[in-house]
Amino acid sequence: MILGIDSGSSSVKVATQEGLYTFSSHLGEWRERNLSSTFSENDIEYEYQGKKGFAGTLAQYESEFLRQMMGSTKAHEDAKIRTLIAIHRYGGLTNEIVVGQPILQHNEQEKQKIKAMLKGQHTITVNGITKTFTINQVEVAAEGGAVYWALNTKAPLIRIIDIGSGSVNYATIEGGRYIDKDSSSLEYGAESTKSQNVNSMVESIIAQTSKKWRKEDVVLIAGGMAEEVQDLVSSYYKEAKAIKVPYVESGQIDFAHPVYANALAFLNIARGLYCV
Incomplete structure (x- = not known):
């Protein structure tokens, strides 16, 4: 299986x-x-x-x-x-x-x-x-970078922020190619610190990614908090949005919650x- x-x-x-x-x-x-x-x-x-x-x-x-x-x-x-x-x-x-x-x-x-x-x-x-x-x-x-291969997109440049409970992965895919120098992980996540200040966490993610990424880049957010932080991330990255991964269930195309983005990418x- x-x-x-x-x-x-x-x-x-x-x-x-x-x-x-x-x-x-x-x-x-x-x-x-x-x-x-x-x-x-x-x-x-x-x-x-x-x-x-x-x-x-x-x-x-x-x-x-x-x-x-x-x-x-x-x-x-x-x-x-x-x-x-x-x-x-x-x-x-x-x-x-x-x-x-x-x-x-x-x-x-x-x-x-x-x-x-x-x-x-x-x-x-x-x-x-x-x-x-x-x-x-x-x-x-x-993690994070693999999400691109669960999408049906022709966008020439995709940035992905994957917010997990223990780490945050950020990845860049350009022309279908993974760009390592613009991708990495942050060694904290939604549940890994004593402080649970979501605003501060997002500010830290933006501070790190903006060293290489541009404000106008297409940014997709994966993970359980994706919908919760979408507005915070889009306050800087104007094209940021929680990812919607298509999948087939009972013969019908549906869209999974962003928390399943990695699992669906791995399946693909x-x-x-x-x-x-």
């Missing part, structure tokens, strides 16, 4: 041929509970390689030591667990996937680490159901790589 998986620090977004899905990225320690009822489909207990844990909303409410691993790389165990839970829930027995990595650490060394930790056979138990599946192929796309890239 082909999947695009965006294992973010706040939520995991999954795009497949069947639809779009999301669940909380929170992870925490497992413990015995006096009342073991679950209240939503995102209350998750898992066991992998002999280690148990809580995930999703169950971790948020019942774990004492809650984890939201953030930073400029996804080459870590928490991202692996989130991805395996996603495949357990929405994948098949054999899978070909594309996952993401922040632009700042989108280098061959980090990409190989991610591929090595994901590729192969895995057995994981989620909410009492044990599944064994294989990840046959893994590719690692640049996966289709190009794996559909022969």
